[in-house]
Structure formats: C-alpha cells, structure tokens
Amino acid sequence: MSWTLRRATDADLEAIMAIETAMFETDAWSPATMAAEIGGPHGYYLVAEAPDGGVDGYAGLLAPEGSGQADIQTIAVVEQARRRGLGRTLMLALLDEARRRGATEVFLEVRADNPGAQALYRQLGFAEIAVRPNYYQPDGVDAVIMRLAVPEHQATLA
Template identity: 45%
Template sequence: MTESDVPAVHALEQALFPTDAWPEQMFHEELRQGSTRHYFVAEDATGTIIAYAGLMAVAPIADIQTIAVVPGREGQGIGSQLLTMMIAEARERQMDDLMLEVRSDNPRAQELYERYGFEQIHVRPRYYRDGADALVMRLQLSAGKKSPW
C-alpha cells in the first residue's frame, strides 16, 4: 500500500466496515510507521483495489491490524494470499507470535485463520462498536513452537 492507495482503501473501509471504519488519516499515519508496519493491497486486472491488509510488528509480537476483501471477490483466495504475505512478513521480522482480533459473528474469517494454524486464546466482550465480541487469535511463529507454516 502506498499513500496514493489510501483514498481507495478508505472508501472500501467505509463500505465494508461502516460502524468500525478507520478514519482516512489513520491509514496515512500507519504508512508513515514503516519500521513497525507493513500494508498490502490487491488489485484486479484494471488496477482497482479489491483487498487490503495491514500488519504491525513490535518485537516479539506482530498483530494483523486489518484485512478486507470486497464481497464480490470473496472465496477466490485473495484473503488467503494476503494472510500468507502477512505471516511471511512477521517471520521475516523474526516475530514470536502473530495476533489478530476477529468478530465473533464472522465464522468465514475464523475458519480461514484456523486453517493457517491460528488458535483462539481470548474473547474481548463488546469490542466492536455494534456490541459484537472479538475473538483474539494467535499463531505461534517461534522455532520450537507449534506452527504449520
């Protein structure tokens, strides 16, 4: 993701997460923190952004800040590709664990994360603005720890 991608990413963010959308400025601020952040976009053949994801890595833990795919492109492996890239980035940065929060009412995302070896370790009650709980999930990356990747 580059600064020029932010308006399109923010428009998607507002469409996909209307109650929890990040302000546009937050994406700019995240991109300015390159030493601890890494953001990705996926584009279709026309150059239109169809997915995005972001990682924060502050040793020894990395955190998936966001991951989103436009509804018309779900189920095509785009989210899996982005997740694979974030896992690789966390490994490259030598993180011990990769964490994320996922909505308790989003079984499709939960299944994706579980396929990649994430395990639920906690629940954050009423984490989202609409009152939905967040499931905290972890993928252990360190040598000697359980990980399929």
C-alpha cells in the same frame, strides 16, 4: 482472477478507505488513522491490485523488527473478489513478513459474528485465546483474540 500484491502507499488511501467504509460500516477506521498505519515505521500494508488497476483488497501488519510479536491490524476483500483465495493470499504475505521481521507469534482480533474469517484463521493455524466482550462499537460485538505460533519457513522445490 489474478492480483498483484504490492506495498500500500499514500496514493492508495482513497481506494483503501472506499473498501474500509463499505466493509466496516459502523466501525471503520478514519482516513487519518489508516494513513498513519500505512506510513508508520513498524507497519507493513499491502494492497491487492486487480488487472484493471483497481484495489480489490488490503491487509496490514504491525510488527516492530526484533520484538518477537506481530499483530494483524486489518484485512478486507471486496465482495466480488471473495471466495477466490485472496484473503488467504494476503494473510500468507503478512505472515511471511512477520517471520522476516523475527516474529515468533502473531495475534489478531476478529468479530465474533464473522465465522468465515474465523474459519480462515483457524485453517492458517491460529487458535482462540480470549474474548473481549463488546469490543466492536457501536455494535457491541465481541472480539475473538487469536494467536499463531509462527512456523519456520519451509523451502519448497520448484
């Protein structure tokens, strides 16, 4: 399957929230929080649009220009689109934007009970630096904090 990545807009909020509430049943962001993130001056939110026009995933970055740091705020891919490289594609797009904004390090938090996501992040070069006990509520699941030293962009030959 082929997706088109594009900047998220307010018009995508309903589709994003449908995924958000399905994926993060107990700790989903509110529509107001998500809208503020999408429209915020330091954010960079993408949606993965399927050929039929539906949204199969989204991801968000918080990266104030020139701060040197960025945070992966959220990423989600619908069940039927998993294991096809979409999560990796979204992450790479966020990392490219973080680099463009001058970030030299990127942080993220991931649920301790999500080994699939942790494996992807490790493959991308993230390393565990700390744990926040009982961070995800009401489930009481720990958050694993991970950090990536942003590598220099490497041009490739066509």
